[in-house]
Amino acid sequence: GAGVSQSPSNKVTEKGKDVELRCDPISGHTALYWYRQRLGQGLEFLIYFQGNSAPDKSGLPSDRFSAERTGESVSTLTIQRTQQEDSAVYLCASSLGRVKQGPSYGYTFGSGTRLTVV
């Protein structure tokens, strides 16, 4: 597609429920990243997918968080047993990968999913 698409754009859930967030990257982009942005704060790295390589899960804050990606397409971020501290905007980004993109390397971000846990 023309850009990175995330759904839903907003999600309100009750504490303890599971949520699933979706990201459709730009077609052909092999690299996909998830970040979390708490209110008024910077972007916190969660997980990174690159082609068929093992994902870099080093940023996942707890075992309640998991993510999957099917090949080089859609990714889902799942948060189990949500807590109020999980309230944030979850941003997905994709890129061709730093080597392919060269000096103009950068991510293209989606508009994010605003998650509110009540």
Next chain:
Amino acid sequence: QQQVKQSPQSLIVQKGGISIINCAYENTAFDYFPWYQQFPGKGPALLIAIRPDVSEKKEGRFTISFNKSAKQFSLHIMDSQPGDSATYFCAASKAGNTGKLIFGQGTTLQVKP
């Protein structure tokens, strides 16, 4: 561990003035330093980027100054306009194809008419 520190947290500038945002990094393995601009309700968008083999890069009204020995880099917005009002993030990444970006905490810029 905060690997990229950004300041100030917020900034108010008059129209036509110069906006300056600073970042400092710790990891000498970082070799790529982009700046992102984010408007409310939108994802961040790449604004300008620099590599450590140059000390300055200019694109229109936006300039990155880079000081490798001090491990600092800054964004200068010349002739600031109300439309520049947004949140700005610096970031850094290491060599290699991962391209994982480590972001600063962000600076909210308000340009007053």
